[in-house]
Amino acid sequence: MPADPRSLVLSLILGAEARGDAALGVRELIAACALFELPENNVRVALARAVAAGQLATPRRGAYALSAQARPLADEVGRWRSLEDQIVEWRGDWLAVHVGATGRSDRPALRARERAFGILGLAEFERGLHLRPDNLAGGVASLRERLAHLVPQGTELGTVFVLGGLAAADAQRAAALWDAAALDAHYRDGTARLSAWLENARALPLERAARESFELGHAAIRSLVFDPLLPAPLVDAAARSRFIKTVARFDDAGKAVWQRFLKRVRAAAPQPALAS
16 A cells, blocks of 8 residues: 555546546545545545645546646556567667766656656666666667656756677676566566455455455556566566466456445435425
8 A cells, every 4th residue: 555645545546547537536535545544634635735746636626636747657657557568579788878967956856767767677787877678669769758758847867878789797787687586476476466366356345345456456556567577588577477467357356346436435425405
């Protein structure tokens, strides 16, 4: 589960959008947050702060949706379902970003760039030089475009280029930037954990199913958003593929649970009095 109320609210609204709800009402958000023992006042404060920060918009009174400012990151998160379409054969070259000459005084921009590097699977090879295998569809041009999309306008991106011809020792060092064994274990364990939940989901009370499907689904999708998408033989690509497919099945089941939960919340809402 997200660590703070604002993150929870943003994640709930992002999930609602994925289910086809353009916005969520404050009553729905309060009921959803209550599943995680978040008091109503904390929810209202989180909503107000998210609006003030430009992360949420209010398309109508009492309703909240992602803002235009939040759209680039939300679009990037939504790419997880097509991850396997974003991978091409690796021929041994690397995509590189060198940030040695960029400024370091704008802390929010630096944090945004570091988050973007995580989403794009870039790891620091040497001070100021970040690498990833050149196995993403669209190559260096796509990486440069996605990086620019993920950071505030005007942020210095550094130099983005293709790096080839590494010495064998350097190539081995680059390949070891990621904990491949941990990734493979995560794919296997995640597949087993989500599959086990799906087998028992029908027996769960609705509120528990909603809470658990959000917690497990949020963690699984986040791991895919930040997955470096390493090529074989660096990781077990087949295990990753099984995990992605399992997350998609889990997400579909979670959407159905949350549609039932929100339908109950809406049905319980007080109806306006009829004019006499």
